């Protein structure tokens with residue numbers, strides 16, 4: 001990006017409510033919970049559908065398949081919530097420790113911290129005098145914020161939120177685990193397995209494409225990857241269900 005565009009961007013960002021500012025804030029603020037939601041949804045469809053298909057392939061009754069699906073929904077939601085909570089909590093702890101250390105350093109040695117910030121801008125390509133000016137002006141406005149962003153890479157608006165990640169992934173798991181359960185309830189007895197598989201794979205393709213879209217990746221490739229993965233999981237559990245159904249039942 002040329003210097004003119006950088007200046008233009010900075011101007012747009014400092015003017016309150018400029019269009020650039022809004023777009024950027026939305027993107028960085030949303031990506032965390034959208035990631036959790038998409039992961040929870042994919043996981044819900046693959047694991048619940050596979051579980052139900054595995055049970056169905058053992059020639060179990062509709063009631064037994066339904067119980068398996070609902071148990072899978074509840075267990076999966078809880079396990080997603082716990083897993084996300086633990087992983088995002090540890091991320092938050094390390095962010096907090098970094099911020100605390102930065103606060104102490106800013107209090108104890110403000111001058112060398114200012115130098116440090118200026119050096120970061122020198123490394124990015126500013127000349128020393130300008131880098132110092134930038135460091136001073138950013139520090140005058142929000143000293144800790146400037147160090148967090150440019151030294152630690154932590155944005156105030158995108159700090160890790162464990163509770164949010166936990167309930168979003170649990171809720172999205174719960175919602176999308178309903179897809180294979182609905183297929184079971186709607187399909188005639190002879191078509192249970194194909195109906196569960198088909199509705200689940202179509203939903204996975206749509207979710208995969210959406211995930212690729214928000215991540216800025218190829219929609220087709222993302223959809224194909226998650227659909228193939230899901231199909232493989234269902235095929236394997238169907239096979240195992242069939243073998244167990246024959247040998248145990």
Ligand SMILES: [Zn+2]
Pocket residue numbers: 102105113116117147151
């Ligand atoms: Zn610092």
